[in-house]
Structure formats: structure tokens, C-alpha cells
Amino acid sequence: xxxxxxxxxxxxxxxxxxxxxxxxxxxxxxxxxxxxxxxxxxxxxxxxxxxxxxxxxxxxxxxxxxxxxxxxxxxxxxxxxxxxxxxxxxxxxxxxxxxxxxxxxxxxxxxxxxxxxxxxxxxxxxxxxxxxxxxxxxxxxxxxxxxxxxxxx
Numbered sequence: 001x002x003x004x005x006x007x008x009x010x011x012x013x014x015x016x017x018x019x020x021x022x023x024x025x026x027x028x029x030x031x032x033x034x035x036x037x038x039x040x041x042x043x044x045x046x047x048x049x050x051x052x053x054x055x056x057x058x059x060x061x062x063x064x065x066x067x068x069x070x071x072x073x074x075x076x077x078x079x080x081x082x083x084x085x086x087x088x089x090x091x092x093x094x095x096x097x098x099x100x101x102x103x104x105x106x107x108x109x110x111x112x113x114x115x116x117x118x119x120x121x122x123x124x125x126x127x128x129x130x131x132x133x134x135x136x137x138x139x140x141x142x143x144x145x146x147x148x149x150x151x152x153x
Contacts, residue, residue: 084145
């Protein structure tokens with residue numbers, strides 16, 4: 001499980017920082033920086049699962065999506081709207097399958113999602129659901145949706 005978590009963290013870091021470096025072949029001009037930093041939304045998600053038993057299954061996943069629109073106000077590139085969505089899911093199942101002499105089976109999950117957006121109109125919705133089922137199954141789902149816009153100018 002640790003090897004997968006480290007690989008996931010490394011992949012997320014490369015995606016987050018590597019794409020910006022790969023696209024910036026030379027220093028950005030002030031105009032380009034205005035378009036890069038104009039309006040912002042950010043989302044993050046984390047999912048962990050563990051299972052202990054003669055039969056143990058654990059799985060996690062996270063997906064995110066961000067979008068930003070051009071500013072509707074001429075000469076004000078910082079006043080754009082932006083939105084983001086992140087979902088994270090974790091499932092764990094631990095069972096001893098009625099085998100005698102085994103330590104107790106268990107499973108647990110942990111899911112967190114969060115986000116933020118800029119603007120004077122901001123919507124931030126976060127929900128987290130946990131289901132503990134029969135047979136040692138634990139499942140958790142989290143979602144965050146953010147939207148930010150500058151209105152009334």
C-alpha cells in the first residue's frame with residue numbers, strides 16, 4: 001500500500017508542477033502572467049483505505065477538473081470566473097472467511113476533499129458519505145464543487 005501511495009503522490013506532484021514547467025519554455029511576459037493568474041479555483045482530494053484479514057481488498061481513487069473563463073470586463077483580466085470539481089473514493093474490505101485462529105479482520109477508509117475559488121460571488125459545496133456494510137466492507141465518497149465569479153462591476 002505504501003508503494004502505491006508514494007507513486008500516487010509523485011504522479012500528482014508531477015502533474016501539478018510539471019505541466020506548468022513544460023509549457024513555460026521561456027520567461028512569461030506580464031500579459032501572459034495576467035492570463036495565467038487571472039481568477040482562480042483550486043481543489044484537492046485525498047483517499048486512503050486499509051484492510052486486514054485472510055481476504056483483504058483496498059482501493060482508492062481521486063479525479064479533479066478545473067475550468068476558467070475569460071474576464072467579461074475589458075482591461076480587467078483578473079476578474080474572470082472559475083470553477084472546480086474533485087471527487088475521491090475509498091473502499092476497504094477485510095474478512096477472515098470464518099478461518100479459526102486469525103487476528104480480528106478490519107477495514108477503514110479516509111476521504112477528504114476541499115476547494116476554494118476567487119470572486120465576490122463564491123459557491124463552495126462539500127459532502128462526504130461513509131457506508132459501513134456487512135462482511136467487513138467500508139466505503140467512503142467525497143465531493144467538492146467550487147465556483148467563483150466577479151459580478152456587479
